[in-house]
Amino acid sequence: MPEPRSGPRTAELSVPQKAMHKLGLIRDIDLALHLPHRYEDETRITPIRNARDGESVQIEGTVVASEIQMRPRRQLVVRLDDGTGECELRFFSFYPSHQKTLAVGQRIRARGDVKGGFWGRQMLHPVFRKAEGELPAALTPVYPTVAQLPQAYLRRAVASALRRVDLTETLGEALDRPPVALRGGKGFEPLWSLRDALFFLHHPTPDVALVTLEDHTHPAWQRLKAEELLAQQISQLEAKRERARLRSPELKPTPDSSALHEQLLAVLPFDLTAAQRRVCAEIFGDLARSIPMHRLLQGDVGSGKTVVAAMAAAVCMDAGWQCALMAPTEILAEQHFAKLIGWIEPLLASRGRRVAWLAGGQKKKERTQMLAMIESGEAALVVGTHAVIQEQVRFRNLALAVIDEQHRFGVAQRLALRQKLKDRGLEPHMLMMSATPIPRTLAMSYFADLDVSTIDELPPGRTPIVTKVISDSRKDQVIERIAAQVAEGRQVYWVCPLIEESEALDLSNATATHLDLSEALPGVTVGLLHSRMPSAEKKAVMQQFKEGSMGVLVSTTVIEVGVDVPNASLMVIEHAERFGLSQLHQLRGRVGRGAAASACVLLYSTGESGRLAETARERLKAMAETNDGFEIARRDLDIRGPGELLGARQSGDSLLRFADLALDSDLLDWARSVAPKMLDQYPMLAKQHVARWLGSKSDFLKA
Template sequence: MTVTECSSAAARSRPASPAQQALVKLGLTRDIDLALHLPLRYEDETRITPLRNAREGDTVQIEATVTASEVQLRPRRQLVVTVEDGTGSCELRFFSFYPSHQKTMAVGARLRVRGEVKGGFWGRQMLHPAFRKAEGALPAALTPVYPTVAQLPQAYLRRAVASALTRVELPETLPPGLQPPLARFDSKNGLQRLWNLREALLFLHHPTPDVALATLQDHSHPAWQRLKAEELLAQQLSQLTAKRERARLRAPELRPQPGALALHEQLLGALPFGLTGAQRRVGEEIAHDLGRSVPMHRLLQGDVGSGKTVVAALAATVCMDAGWQCALMAPTEILAEQHFAKLIGWLEPLLAARGLQVAWLVGGQKKKVRAEMLERIASGQAALVVGTHAVIQEQVRFKNLALAVIDEQHRFGVAQRLALRQKLQHDGMEPHLLMMSATPIPRTLAMSYYADLDVSTIDELPPGRTPIVTKLIADSRKTEVVERIGAQVAAGRQVYWVCPLIEESEALDLSNATATHVELSEALQGVTVGLLHSRMPGAEKRAVMEEFKSGRMGVLVSTTVIEVGVDVPNASLMVIEHAERFGLSQLHQLRGRVGRGAAASACVLLYSTGDSGRLGETARERLKAMAETSDGFEIARRDLEIRGPGEFLGARQSGDALLRFADLATDQLLLEWARELAPVMLDRHPDLAQRHVARWLGGRSDYLKA
């Protein structure tokens, strides 16, 4: 029985309370879910501090008697209660209170009160402390404070967790002799012994007061280590299972048809540039996979500008040469259009000679155009389909799709990627899947989150890419930057100016794109300054981009809609306003929009220190990394250190559930252990492996198949 189930038919017929609904919202529907819902922090209610020993700034628990209680109306309505414990007195102030509070804190009542001690003109004070009647013995363990949501009070959540811990079954799932490299010292007999899961969970929910709090906060305590080891093992088991399941599936063997010159060779001959060694290498890896009857599940990663699109085009030719369809899906219309323009230029003449076409599919198309595209796709006349998430909508029917290419795959939601795989099944066969990312994946992350993927890396930039100079400039010098823009435009160059928001927000005092557009238009007389943001209609976006690409527009003010894919070789200066607000990989992506031609290029990171006069530590680390390196792999490594895997992975963390406790920066030893144990468990102890994954992931293991 789960915590949300009721014990009787009558109880089940009643609507769920707000607290029960909140539990479901948090995903706490099973006893094991509650058992694994660990505290954010702890409060020490195991001891009483005499008031005479309480120093200003300390958070303490006192036991005292109410000597006065009144509601004061000035300067604002508040309940003021005075308590004494025989060693001193303290004033408790509540600006929000109920009649029940006044009743509990009536004169003469004996209370236990916990809060931060503040000094004041009238002596010690506590503002809105926790309080209750002084009844019963003091707790023997620290009091947990859990992550929660509205409508779910801590008291209710504590009771639910405590109840679940008494019911939950936690049989050992680790095979004998294959435990993780963890142990603790047993003071009774001097032996090293491993914490079991129940012991670890009970301790983490209710640690004893003598524990070193630092070991709980940094997750180095043996109880935490046991949880992290089990979590990493569950993830590795799930991914290895998905990989083995995929190996049993069948996919079309994509080999050129005999007789005609292969599209692949024709494209290589038509390209206005030669491939780099890295492009040739990864192209061969992909072509080898496509020729097998096992579905390819490969991640193609490469730095900004490394030439992933042409590799994808070559993969598409292999597919189309074998008589099958290929789909390329991009996260934004602008990026999809960039791909479409390049692929049309490269492939349309070659396909036209064979009576085939390229189809374009996005959300905002006119009904007639869309109907025509859908017909081409269904008939197979469109050998290549390029578009946004519109490609996976229900009404799209492919004749014989064999290869799906997903660009910037981390920007699609997990559910979208799962829908794509399920949609593309054809005659009992799976499509080959090629995912591309311009955010290189650090090795530890690939070992963990992408253990079920084969990874191809383009680690070489095409010749002719101009090094980009990165400068950090405080926004107090914005006028100088605008003057530099004027000089660049006068020299025939073009400039991007990126803003983080579309409109003003009271919470974030940032310049918006519209205001910046007006400001730069006034400052740069005679220069065409354009505006681009995500809320503009698709046709308007395309018109603005066409103006910029043609060179008729000198400056483009934009939000991050131009983050990936936009390719204008004449643009030589990128200004990123409020750079401290952007993520590191996003800054690197934006910087990659310049340096694509022969002209010397620069990226200016305009930062604001706000009222404090200094940057926060995380922002400072990000900007420092940008100034020190332009290597996307080094940027990715630092980004992982700064943000952690959840944020770094973008949409794949909708399985964020997949790693709640482990830290890839510090738990590499545990990750290696989990990777080595996973195949052993699946081969020798399949029942234990299945129970282990079910305990930790429930239904979320599907996310790893995306």
């Protein structure tokens, strides 16, 4: 069986080989680690008379009748007799080759679900073959696959790869004290080797408890999960050590009152919270070192991360260097720009320096002016979207890069920022911010190479938000509530998940909702905001809402982050069942920013089924029960796993295929303790281990 290798060009590959490449099955080890998602038992034959109704069994017998019947539709009907009874095999889709194999007198094995009825036992569309050779000794694997990649081809490819693959043990002495789970749970049982674990999982013996294979608690599964977690931890520790060998500018805060960060503190219209001051001290400590800072600043919605970023930027600029602040959307970038200009630009102006703005929709003249300011160093602070990392943007001396909502940026984009100082042999310090708090196990696993600072305190004056989960059949009552809020001088957000009608998803769109609310609320200015509007139009709408001349803003999720209107006291999220938990929490955080009592209404629709999906129900329940972003993040991890909490960090690739962070914390603890020992005492084995498990994916962990 030829194995697809990285050598041949794609055009030279067969159709099944191209399909395997699509699945990422290129190396022998890729195929060896492509594990079955279920198994079929072909190891035993059940006498027909013992086959129970509803049971999935394999039978063997002689074809005693085989004919094509035309009523009620064309079908092939075959009778199989094994001496203990008869079973009818019925096929609505069949080929001449099937008829030949199932001809009268042939000895056949058939496997499927038995149905008992008035006319006796029956199987619909069973899997069948000629009864030749001995029965297999192991369960038959069924692999995850794609179109044009048959199970038979994949089984042969995996079996061939298992014969060739190098499964030399890489753990050696590092496994001197493995978790009990790796030893089968009985203390003195022998440890499963990687080879034994893989061969067993591809072809388990029929006496195994299938539930231990399905829930991945079998010792063979535990061995694989431990190895996978260890590869990830080694890779991250390696990245952290590599970063420690790089050099960054030393940005030491000046202690006197003339320092830019002290002047910034003096002009802020509020005092920093204790949590903000603590986090500032952590960041200042990093900036003062010559080792590049690689820190994640996390805090709940509205906890004041922007102010902390401004303080870090002030220290950087005071030392004569440039700072870049990058946000995922223009609205969020503009909000930072407006705040930072108000706070910092007057202070910078006295030093002959300025703040620059970069975004995709800028006019050429303005953009050229900004690029010149950045290259000359006149622009001490550069705020913008992805435009900040474009090739034509040349910094004079970038020393600090602040990335807001870091999970919305890909690996390549973060790496591009780091390249901006390469010609001087230096790395910029990196501060990444997230309003989606990272649960501890996730931080230990995927962010092991990051230092994490947490703002765990909200500024005074934030009011608690009451969250109500309401069926969209009561939408009229919600509109009455909106009218009452606007009459009291308050403002309201109404968020829709789509802009246009879609035949596939019967959802209200922002345009139709805007018209409906305008009619239902005469005398109230109802605005509309969505991502397809021209930039100038979006700015004008947001300005009206901020000034208070607009009572209701109908929007898509472009207002998810960064929008700050203290007078807004009600958030309505339509089709809330369609949103992710962290996104719902972000949207809810747009209200409760002033002194007025605030509420968030989650309008859900059950559709034609009349009931919510289990995960949607869990999300809405979590939102109603807690306002705590850390608890929300923990529940999000429980409901969906690490996927969206990590965002684009892995550039679309999941680095953990087998381990479950919610269930395998003991294996993660073990991997964290073993990783430094592997790197220090067995560097070649560590390198081999990471290459086996991660291949080129280990680069994703280094951004």
